[in-house]
Amino acid sequence: MFYLEEEPALLNNLLQVIGSKLDSTKLVQIMQKTNNIEIIADFLKTLQHENVAIVNDEINKFYLEEEDFRGLLNSITSYSNYNQELLLKNIEKSDLPQMHSIAVAIHRKNKKFDRALEICKTNKLWIEAIETIRDSNNSDLI
Numbered sequence: 001m002f003y004l005e006e007e008p009a010l011l012n013n014l015l016q017v018i019g020s021k022l023d024s025t026k027l028v029q030i031m032q033k034t035n036n037i038e039i040i041a042d043f044l045k046t047l048q049h050e051n052v053a054i055v056n057d058e059i060n061k062f063y064l065e066e067e068d069f070r071g072l073l074n075s076i077t078s079y080s081n082y083n084q085e086l087l088l089k090n091i092e093k094s095d096l097p098q099m100h101s102i103a104v105a106i107h108r109k110n111k112k113f114d115r116a117l118e119i120c121k122t123n124k125l126w127i128e129a130i131e132t133i134r135d136s137n138n139s140d141l142i
Contacts (some may be wrong), residue, residue, distance in 0.1 A: 004034065004036060004039070005101060008036070008039050010014070011039055011040060011043075012039070012040060012042050012043045015027075015032075015040060015043040016043060016046070018081055019043065019046070019047070024044075024047050024050060024052050024054075024055050025052060025054050025055075026054060027040070028044070028058055032058075037058055038062070041058075041059070041062050044058055044059055044062075045059060046049055048075070048078075048079055050082045051079045051080065051097070052081065053081045053083065056075065056079050056081055056082040057083050057086065057087070059075055060072060060075055060076065060082055060087050063075060064087075064091065064094070064099070067096055067099070069096060069099055069102060070101055071097035072099070073102055073105070076102065076105075076106065077105075079142065084106055084110070087106070088103055088107075089119050091103045092096055092108075092119070097123055097125065100119055100122075100123040100125060101125055101128055103116075103119050104116045104119050104120055104125060104128045104132065104137070105128075106130055107119065108131075108135055110125045111136075113132055113133075113135065113136035116128075116132045117129055117132050117133065
């Protein structure tokens with residue numbers, strides 16, 4: 001807590017040094033409780049290779065808030081352990097068409113072609129709609 005209160009800008013540096021000895025889940029929970037999770041965003045990105053759900057959820061949340069659709073797409077395609085329902089709920093509130101394309105990709109990955117097609121139609125994502133119908137192998141979706 002000392003670094004958090006006295007030198008928050010140096011917290012990422014400290015975590016880089018001692019990070020291998022930390023429980024990433026516990027760290028995220030503590031930072032969430034203190035409303036300081038964004039301070040350690042860079043450090044969390046270095047932990048993402050561990051594919052821990054709570055870490056991935058926070059990183060995905062950062063990408064969504066920053067409207068970094070490329071970062072978010074890379075995150076969800078590279079790391080499978082995240083709360084898909086929560087992410088979809090938040091993505092669907094976004095005004096960016098690229099974010100809706102990510103929602104379509106998640107639904108297609110989960111074989112929820114009807115929902116994916118609904119998002120495509122609502123957001124006029126015609127290429128994704130064609131790809132969704134193709135992937136579904138269901139001509140009734142046309």
